[in-house]
Amino acid sequence: MNREHTAETAPTALIVVSHHRSDSLTSAVAERAAKRLAAGGYRVDVLDLHEEGFDPRGRVADEPDYGNRDKVYSPEVHRHIARVHAADVIVAVFPIWWFGLPALLKGWIDRVWNYGLTYGRSKSPMHSKRMLWLALAGLAEDDPNADLIHSMLDGTLRRGISEFCGIPEVHTAALFDSEAQGLTGADRDRHYRELFAKADKAIDRMI
Template sequence: MSETEPTALVVVGHHRAGSLTAAVAERAAKRLADRGYRVDLLDLEREGFDPRNSVADEPDYSDRDKRYSDEVHAHIARVHAADVIVPVFPVWWYGTPALLKGWIDRVWNYGLAYGRSKSPMAGKRMLWIGLAGLAEDDPLSELTRDLLDKTLRIGVSQYCGIPGAHTLALYDSEGQDLEGEARDRHYEALFAKAEAAVDALLD
């Protein structure tokens, strides 16, 4: 592994090992590795990340150098080390599950991710991949895409100084009404969309 090898942090925001979310994250991670990235795969559940906030991790807006919990500093070090960040998660109530939301709440903290004249996130690229149970032609799918894009790409990434961020919604993640090979083909198409989004992020 060379010192100059770029790093990608792939974050899995799902509680269940073997979820489709985890499979999409693995495919995205493999694509990043194939494109020459050292991949840091962060599975929040398997690493025992606690999404609940605490007084220790509340921002103190009079002190941007506040020392937060060791867990938060360990996680932000992995974020800072990454050139590319790819959170993968199931869409729950038009947003991220609490597991991933808590990671953003605690780790993307004042002084660590935002609140400095020179952004600690400058130059990074980011791709949020949300798996949605809704069918793509569902009247609510546009709202899903719009809400994810506004809250995550603009609200989190851009706010923290990452203009090069994108969101991707993968619809019909439960493959309802599909069986056997048709279902496999559907999942393969979702993987391909995630890989294409990774390629677009890097190109």
């Protein structure tokens, strides 16, 4: 879908990157997504969880209190949720680790996407947002276990997190064979061109 934007109405895209290496494929995909969204008229906020030193460890201050949806959590959580609330589009870019999210990104969801902040209100603070979960997977797409990745994206991430929190438009995409197993030279280059093209297509659906 193409949406027209002017400088005054420029929407915001929050790109959440979870990787410890700035030269990772994950980081390269996130950087490319940021450029594409900026070219599409978005104000882009890149949240690099590792670079910014986000601490995924739980703490008492960030435990939900189901009797008080206005609970004040830790300052770190409120700084992060302000960036989430300011975004029209949220794009999470991450490697699949053990058929799930890296602990850093999971901890960000656990702590920041908290009761009263993303869910638990009659009108969801997330009701007008769109989201893309953009995953990189080492497995080949025809691997017998690739279905576990599809079901994780569609189940846990799209339905269990985003839709549970009231986000009405949620997309997922997986870039398989992210390490180009067994490929060399031109075949390897072609494979990475195809992965980047798939990432571009997923981003373009958000613009």
